[in-house]
Amino acid sequence: MMKYDLLVIGFGKAGKTLAAKMSSLGKRVALVEKDSEMYGGTCINVACIPTKTLIQAAEKNLSFTQAMHLKDTVTARLRHKNEQTLTGSGVDLYHAAARFVSDKVVEIAAGSDVDQLTAETIVINTGSVANVLPIPGLTESRYVYDSTGIQSLSEQPESLGIIGGGNIGLEFASLYARLGSRVTVFEYSPQLLSRFDSDIADLAKTYLEEDGIHFELSAAVELVSNKGQGVTVTAAGKDYHFDALLYATGRKPAVAHLGLENTAIQLTDRGAVQVDEFCETTVKGIYAVGDVNGGLQFTYTSLDDFRIVFGKLTGNSSYSLKERRNVPTSMFINPPLSQVGLTEKEAQAAHLSYQIKKLPVASMPRGHVNNDLRGLYSVLIDPKSKEILGATLFGAASHENINLIKMAMDNKIPYTYIKNQVFTHPSMAENLNDVFNF
Numbered sequence: 001m002m003k004y005d006l007l008v009i010g011f012g013k014a015g016k017t018l019a020a021k022m023s024s025l026g027k028r029v030a031l032v033e034k035d036s037e038m039y040g041g042t043c044i045n046v047a048c049i050p051t052k053t054l055i056q057a058a059e060k061n062l063s064f065t066q067a068m069h070l071k072d073t074v075t076a077r078l079r080h081k082n083e084q085t086l087t088g089s090g091v092d093l094y095h096a097a098a099r100f101v102s103d104k105v106v107e108i109a110a111g112s113d114v115d116q117l118t119a120e121t122i123v124i125n126t127g128s129v130a131n132v133l134p135i136p137g138l139t140e141s142r143y144v145y146d147s148t149g150i151q152s153l154s155e156q157p158e159s160l161g162i163i164g165g166g167n168i169g170l171e172f173a174s175l176y177a178r179l180g181s182r183v184t185v186f187e188y189s190p191q192l193l194s195r196f197d198s199d200i201a202d203l204a205k206t207y208l209e210e211d212g213i214h215f216e217l218s219a220a221v222e223l224v225s226n227k228g229q230g231v232t233v234t235a236a237g238k239d240y241h242f243d244a245l246l247y248a249t250g251r252k253p254a255v256a257h258l259g260l261e262n263t264a265i266q267l268t269d270r271g272a273v274q275v276d277e278f279c280e281t282t283v284k285g286i287y288a289v290g291d292v293n294g295g296l297q298f299t300y301t302s303l304d305d306f307r308i309v310f311g312k313l314t315g316n317s318s319y320s321l322k323e324r325r326n327v328p329t330s331m332f333i334n335p336p337l338s339q340v341g342l343t344e345k346e347a348q349a350a351h352l353s354y355q356i357k358k359l360p361v362a363s364m365p366r367g368h369v370n371n372d373l374r375g376l377y378s379v380l381i382d383p384k385s386k387e388i389l390g391a392t393l394f395g396a397a398s399h400e401n402i403n404l405i406k407m408a409m410d411n412k413i414p415y416t417y418i419k420n421q422v423f424t425h426p427s428m429a430e431n432l433n434d435v436f437n438f
């Protein structure tokens with residue numbers, strides 16, 4: 001049995017970064033990935049990078065075929081680069097499925113080849129998989145896809161149904177509508193984007209509708225079936241016919257087939273690997289990072305899990321999940337919708353004293369240069385401490401500018417600093433002067 005200092009299961013963001021870094025410090029490191037088409041992990045192969053490449057391509061008016069080709073080129077390039085970086089740093093890469101047979105022994109299987117590895121430190125980084133709701137016909141019907149399947153269609157669907165109006169559902173709705181498909185989104189909740197303040201959520205819905213997307217809210221899909229051509233969705237007794245159907249109703253930690261029942265590793269009641277503030281599981285020396293540990297499901301939070309585990313393994317435990325705060329988000333609809341800290345309704349629910357200011361993109365010079373006046377930047381401050389409580393930026397460049405606000409919040413930089421900061425012109429960022437001008 002091969003013995004390593006560190007064994008990483010899964011080629012995810014946290015795991016691959018940790019593996020390369022520990023190897024560069026002279027440790028013996030192995031990484032096991034079950035699918036060679038997933039070298040580099042979910043983000044670069046079937047998630048963030050391909051979807052944003054497709055969105056960008058659609059915005060440049062590329063055809064469906066051109067957009068798909070560009071996406072395949074980009075992901076293949078990154079997959080190759082990730083493999084080279086990992087093996088180039090001295091990590092032993094195993095193309096095999098990993099499964100625990102005991103706390104510190106992992107069986108790796110590639111076809112009929114089975115081997116065992118052991119390591120002092122083991123890191124589980126197996127990601128997540130799409131939730132499959134128990135809707136009759138969902139898994140049995142043809143032309144039904146999850147977020148991975150919908151990225152490899154050979155032909156553009158003229159009509160696309162989407163179950164779920166969250167991150168994945170709305171990003172694909174926006175993408176396919178821009179490519180020219182007729183899109184209908186079935187969302188269970190009575191309000192779209194219910195996490196956001198209602199003015200922002202309503203504005204986003206209006207823009208998505210202007211792009212041709214149709215919404216069925218409070219929709220409980222009862223049945224998916226194949227009647228004649230394509231796929232049929234039945235909701236509230238009514239049939240809707242599509243060429244293709246995407247389901248995007250959340251993702252759950254990938255723990256199946258990992259053999260955790262052979263270990264003392266506990267799961268949470270939501271099926272994630274239970275971890276402490278250092279991402280350590282209930283077995284000392286075994287860590288779980290990224291989507292599999294039940295935290296926020298973003299590439300950048302997986303990377304932040306790496307920082308925590310790397311610190312712990314190298315004798316610096318000053319940063320942990322307890323210190324993580326103000327995690328920003330960006331949803332890549334058109335224009336992008338970004339958020340950090342509190343929304344107004346959250347500030348109200350917490351009975352905080354706050355002031356809010358909103359600035360429409362239509363009053364921003366760069367909005368006119370872009371010839372895109374859609375959106376609204378909205379910020380919340382504490383009038384006493386002058387600290388920023390939160391921001392929702394809906395409009396061009398929001399996915400960049402939200403990171404500036406996060407930095408100010410983390411460092412308790414008062415809003416007055418941004419109000420008076422010198423920004424380049426004409427930029428979207430310069431409008432932070434005005435939106436923070438309380």
Ligand SMILES: Cc1cc2nc3c(=O)[nH]c(=O)nc-3n(C[C@H](O)[C@H](O)[C@H](O)COP(=O)(O)OP(=O)(O)OC[C@H]3O[C@@H](n4cnc5c(N)ncnc54)[C@H](O)[C@@H]3O)c2cc1C
Pocket residue numbers: 009010011012013014015032033034035038039040041042043046047048049051096097098099125126127128147168254257258289290291292296297298299300302
């Ligand atoms: C369509 C889509 C779009 C997204 N867009 C964004 C975005 O724009 N920005 C963002 O920050 N996040 C986005 N996300 C979320 C983001 O992709 C994930 O949070 C992130 O990739 C999770 O990374 P991870 O480190 O948990 O592991 P992953 O990157 O998921 O890696 C896990 C790896 O483990 C492998 N594996 C699983 N089981 C085994 C086993 N038993 N043995 C060996 N290998 C195994 C898998 O094959 C996989 O390669 C998106 C997700 C999806 C689905």
Ligand SMILES: NC(=O)c1ccc[n+]([C@@H]2O[C@H](COP(=O)([O-])OP(=O)(O)OC[C@H]3O[C@@H](n4cnc5c(N)ncnc54)[C@H](O)[C@@H]3O)[C@@H](O)[C@H]2O)c1
Pocket residue numbers: 133163164165166167168169171186187188189219220221248249250251296297298329330331332
């Ligand atoms: N830009 C980004 O950062 C980005 C993009 C895509 C995905 N992601 C990550 O991937 C995760 C998973 O994305 P997701 O969109 O699958 O999950 P999600 O939690 O964002 O959205 C799921 C949606 O499905 C709805 N839903 C649940 N059951 C339903 C039903 N029976 N019928 C109709 N609608 C139903 C929910 O109300 C919700 O709106 C996200 O939480 C996010 O962390 C991030």
